Amino acid sequence: YRNAITDAGCVDRLLFHLNNPNCTLLFQKNAVWLLSNLCRKRDGVAPDFERVKNCLPYMKECLQCDQEDIVI
Numbered sequence: 001y002r003n004a005i006t007d008a009g010c011v012d013r014l015l016f017h018l019n020n021p022n023c024t025l026l027f028q029k030n031a032v033w034l035l036s037n038l039c040r041k042r043d044g045v046a047p048d049f050e051r052v053k054n055c056l057p058y059m060k061e062c063l064q065c066d067q068e069d070i071v072i
Contacts, residue, residue: 035058035059
């Protein structure tokens with residue numbers, strides 16, 4: 001299912017909404033959780049890097065965020 005979700009453009013759509021200044025903290029927390037799951041190795045299968053590479057700069061920013069819920 002991960003490939004189907006990324007093929008449908010989920011990563012780019014999430015990043016679009018996350019870059020909106022009106023993005024809520026709740027949406028950001030859920031979107032970061034989803035992005036981290038899309039990047040995670042599951043059942044011994046790593047994600048296709050080409051499908052998730054666009055979210056990596058955003059995920060790096062999240063690690064430096066002052067919101068503990070986002071970093072976690």
